[in-house]
Amino acid sequence: MKNFYKLSAAILFLLVIVGVFAVSFRQKNGGFRAAEVMAQTEDKKTQTAPASTNDSWLKGNADEKFAQIEKHLRGLDVAMAEIGYRYGELHFAAKQRNWEYAKYQTGKIDLTMRLALERRPKRAASSKAFLDEDVPAVLRAIENKNVAQMNAALERFHNSCVACHRSENVLHFRGAVERIRNNARR
Numbered sequence: 001m002k003n004f005y006k007l008s009a010a011i012l013f014l015l016v017i018v019g020v021f022a023v024s025f026r027q028k029n030g031g032f033r034a035a036e037v038m039a040q041t042e043d044k045k046t047q048t049a050p051a052s053t054n055d056s057w058l059k060g061n062a063d064e065k066f067a068q069i070e071k072h073l074r075g076l077d078v079a080m081a082e083i084g085y086r087y088g089e090l091h092f093a094a095k096q097r098n099w100e101y102a103k104y105q106t107g108k109i110d111l112t113m114r115l116a117l118e119r120r121p122k123r124a125a126s127s128k129a130f131l132d133e134d135v136p137a138v139l140r141a142i143e144n145k146n147v148a149q150m151n152a153a154l155e156r157f158h159n160s161c162v163a164c165h166r167s168e169n170v171l172h173f174r175g176a177v178e179r180i181r182n183n184a185r186r
């Protein structure tokens with residue numbers, strides 16, 4: 001009987017050792033079966049090339065790559081195309097008394113303008129009143145959900161767009177700004 005217990009203990013001990021080896025072997029080999037490893041390798045092959053290969057449109061050293069990205073971010077023209085669209089949507093929102101949407105569009109116009117001025121700081125002086133006074137006036141009217149106040153704030157806002165165009169010598173965009181407003185109000 002004593003021998004039987006001894007033998008059982010020895011077998012149990014051996015099983016534990018084999019178990020530990022089996023687990024550590026699986027971990028060392030990534031714990032994947034051959035089929036899984038193959039599948040992953042296939043996945044990798046179909047992935048797009050990382051930015052550092054010859055396929056990237058960014059060329060040269062880090063400075064040259066940053067200069068390229070800077071060029072692609074563009075200046076005030078692209079920002080204004082976005083602001084023009086959002087300006088029209090703001091008028092739609094005001095017409096429909098959709099205050100949430102009006103607030104969203106005003107916030108995005110403000111952000112677009114500020115980011116554009118980071119890229120083109122020379123234009124900042126001309127847009128100071130627009131950002132410091134006229135955007136907040138629209139936001140206050142939206143907060144109050146007050147139609148008369150909103151109409152007055154939007155009139156001011158419109159004149160502020162045109163005032164900046166005047167001081168930046170691009171008054172030929174006046175027609176475009178009028179057209180955006182008229183189309184949205186129709």
Ligand code: HEC
Nearest residue numbers: 076077080081084087123126127130161164168170173176
């Ligand atoms: C910095 C002052 C400034 C403010 C404020 C401003 N603009 Fe402009 N806008 C410009 C300049 C500068 C251009 C010309 C950009 C260029 O030539 O690269 C322009 C161009 C435009 C264009 C023509 C974009 C294109 O390339 O097709 C539109 C549309 C426009 N602005 C609408 C607006 C509207 C609407 C507002 C007010 C919500 C506004 N802008 C406020 C300076 C401003």
